[in-house]
Amino acid sequence: MDFKSAKELLxxxxxxxxxxxxxxxxxxxxxxxxxxxxxDHRMARALEIMRASATQPLKNPVKSxxxxxxxxxxxxxxxxxxxxxxxxxxxxxxxTYAVAVLEVNASMGLIVAAPTAGSSGVVPGVLLAMQxxxxxxxxxLVDALFNAGAxxxxxxxxxxxSGAVGGCQAEMGVAxxxxxxxxxxxxxxxxxxxxxxxxTVLMNMLGLxxxxxxxxxxxxxQNRNAAGAANALVAAEMALSGIRQLIPFDEMLDTMYAVGRxxxxxxxxxxxxxxxxxxxxxxxxxxxx
Amino acid sequence: xxxISVFDVLGPNMIGPSSSHTAGAAVIAxxxxxxxxxxxxxxxxxxxGSFAKTYHGHGTDRALLGGMMGFGTDDxxxxxxxxxxxxxxxxxxFTPCADVTDVHPNxxxxxxxxxxxxxxxxxxxxxxxxxxxxxxxxxxSVDFTGAYSxxxxxxxxxxxxxxxxxxxxxxxxxxxxxxRLFREEKGHTAYTIVEFDGRIPEGIxxxxxxxxxxxxxxxxxx
Numbered sequence: 001m002d003f004k005s006a007k008e009l010l011x012x013x014x015x016x017x018x019x020x021x022x023x024x025x026x027x028x029x030x031x032x033x034x035x036x037x038x039x040d041h042r043m044a045r046a047l048e049i050m051r052a053s054a055t056q057p058l059k060n061p062v063k064s065x066x067x068x069x070x071x072x073x074x075x076x077x078x079x080x081x082x083x084x085x086x087x088x089x090x091x092x093x094x095x096t097y098a099v100a101v102l103e104v105n106a107s108m109g110l111i112v113a114a115p116t117a118g119s120s121g122v123v124p125g126v127l128l129a130m131q132x133x134x135x136x137x138x139x140x141l142v143d144a145l146f147n148a149g150a151x152x153x154x155x156x157x158x159x160x161x162s163g164a165v166g167g168c169q170a171e172m173g174v175a176x177x178x179x180x181x182x183x184x185x186x187x188x189x190x191x192x193x194x195x196x197x198x199x200t201v202l203m204n205m206l207g208l209x210x211x212x213x214x215x216x217x218x219x220x221x222q223n224r225n226a227a228g229a230a231n232a233l234v235a236a237e238m239a240l241s242g243i244r245q246l247i248p249f250d251e252m253l254d255t256m257y258a259v260g261r262x263x264x265x266x267x268x269x270x271x272x273x274x275x276x277x278x279x280x281x282x283x284x285x286x287x288x289x
Numbered sequence: 290x291x292x293i294s295v296f297d298v299l300g301p302n303m304i305g306p307s308s309s310h311t312a313g314a315a316v317i318a319x320x321x322x323x324x325x326x327x328x329x330x331x332x333x334x335x336x337x338g339s340f341a342k343t344y345h346g347h348g349t350d351r352a353l354l355g356g357m358m359g360f361g362t363d364d365x366x367x368x369x370x371x372x373x374x375x376x377x378x379x380x381x382x383f384t385p386c387a388d389v390t391d392v393h394p395n396x397x398x399x400x401x402x403x404x405x406x407x408x409x410x411x412x413x414x415x416x417x418x419x420x421x422x423x424x425x426x427x428x429x430s431v432d433f434t435g436a437y438s439x440x441x442x443x444x445x446x447x448x449x450x451x452x453x454x455x456x457x458x459x460x461x462x463x464x465x466x467x468x469r470l471f472r473e474e475k476g477h478t479a480y481t482i483v484e485f486d487g488r489i490p491e492g493i494x495x496x497x498x499x500x501x502x503x504x505x506x507x508x509x510x511x
Contacts, residue, residue, distance in 0.1 A: 002292075024295055025295075027295075028294060028295045028296075031292045031294070032292075032294055039295075042296060043295075043296075043299070045302070046296075046299050046300065046302060049302055049363075064306075065306065065345075065346050065347070065348055066346040104305065105305030105306045106305060106306045107305070107306075108304050108305055108306065108311070108348045108351065108367065108368045109304065109305060109365070109368075110302065110303070110304055110305075110363055110365055111302075111303065111304075111305050112299055112300060112301075112302050112303075113299075113300055113301055113302075113303060113308050113312075113418065113419070114298070114299050115298050115299070115418075116308055116418070117303065117305050117306055117307050117308045117311070117312070118306075118307070120305075123299070145299055146295060148298075148299065149295035149296075149298045149299050150295075152298035152299070153293050153295065153297075153298050156293050156297070156298060157293055161418075162417050162418075164417070178298075214343070214346060215339070215342065215343040215346070216306070216343065216346045216347065217305070217306040217307050217347070218306070
């Protein structure tokens, strides 16, 4: 029940006549020598942590350790509550939850790395927004997390999810690809459509550099979690409409990895270039924690 | 841990902000605290590379101290670990050492002292995603991750000790995944590190210690 590529994953889905989430769950049971109940229970716990981290800062904003962020989720939430959101309900919710998780992360709260701490807002942002808008049960969200896990596993196995190795495209790009694929499955899309959505995200975020101000997981990381959630929803919508992608997910992973390795070291988590080197960022950093 | 689990992708469940600088730091210190007899009295952390530069903003210091007190990566007490250490009477110090460059970017040396006056130093590296490696014990180069159940035997480098260890393990039906011997020089102190799947059988340390050339046995469960 193991697979080494998206191509093999799709072949398994066809053979077993089941969605990506189910293949990933069965894989976990076999390789992890565990049962469905245990795996589902553990995933439900991850969902619980995701929900807490996505909602707490809406009421109780916290300042980050480095002092660069804090309070953004509450602002977005108030803005939407006044009926002023220009993104529409689902995107407004998704970006609010996504920035909330980063706020919790940056203030030493409890989060689920998905696939990394710096990109931990995207998957919960998208999935919890879909739950709000489409009345999706928790057990279906657990399924969606297994689907997201399959996409992230392929990225970890065949490329990278580390900003230091492949830039932000590897962290936020993969997080958004995971969220897009999960969103497609939640809306009844076929496995091919899920991976088309994942492929689209990597394409649209290709080349994004990792340039954290002060070397801290705060800024622009939080903004980019919101952007990742938006990218995921855009890609999912395109896939669900029936638009096929020329470049399959396996090839987009290779492409992302190849581009990542060519990103200069200054732009791979070293805080030496990009936003981290902007004059205002340097000035502010003199006061960072 | 030979495969990538779905919970390696959606996980670890952790106190932020960074899997390498916070969660990994907590794991290294957690492993270290398993290697010395409690109660701890004093601990010094020497930070290298990126740890030395950004430890404060990443909460690396709180995570290290929390791990030292046995807190897991998802334990919210990590945030308050300075205060908790003070309450427990655990003295601590952090020394950034940014000018040493020939180390892994996220490296820490931990010097621990317990109430009985025993002193132990370990070096750990945080590899990303909460994964870590212990690379030195009391100055001797070693290599283990803590992902498996691990037994560390401190011994005199003399013939027969390894045979003693494998006999004790095989008598209890323990299936060894990896076993390696590390030593500083011939005839001096050596470390046998045994990693295996599953839980370590209860009461195995006693029979392992029952050899004149075995000085100490440490047990580290994931």
